[in-house]
Amino acid sequence: MVEGDDDLLRFLDRDAAGVAFSERVANATDTAMSVDQKVSTPPHAISLMITNRQRADLRTLGFSEHAIRRMTPVEAHGHLGLNKPER
Structure with a gap:
C-alpha cells in the first residue's frame, strides 16, 4: 500500500x-x-521609396513618367495622401 x-x-x-x-x-x-x-507606433512614417503601385497611381493622377522619376518619396506620398496622420 x-x-x-x-x-x-x-x-x-x-x-x-x-x-x-x-x-x-x-x-x-x-x-x-x-x-x-x-x-506605440511613431506618429509619422519615413517615406523611403515609391512602389510600382504608387507610380501607377501617380500616373493615374496625371503625373508624367519624367515627373515621377524626379519626385522624392516624400513628395510622391504627399500627392497620394499617404503622409496624412491616422486618426
Whole structure:
C-alpha cells in the first residue's frame, strides 16, 4: 500500500506542476500582450521609396513618367495622401 501512495503522490505532484506551468504560460502571454499594447507606433512614417503601385497611381493622377522619376518619396506620398496622420 505504501508503494501505491508514492505513485499517487508522484501523480499529484506532476499534475500540480502541469497546472503551475499552464498558469505561468498564461501569465507570460498576458504580460507580452500588455507590453505589445503599450508600444506605440511613431506618429509619422519615413517615406523611403515609391512602389510600382504608387507610380501607377501617380500616373493615374496625371503625373508624367519624367515627373515621377524626379519626385522624392516624400513628395510622391504627399500627392497620394499617404503622409496624412491616422486618426
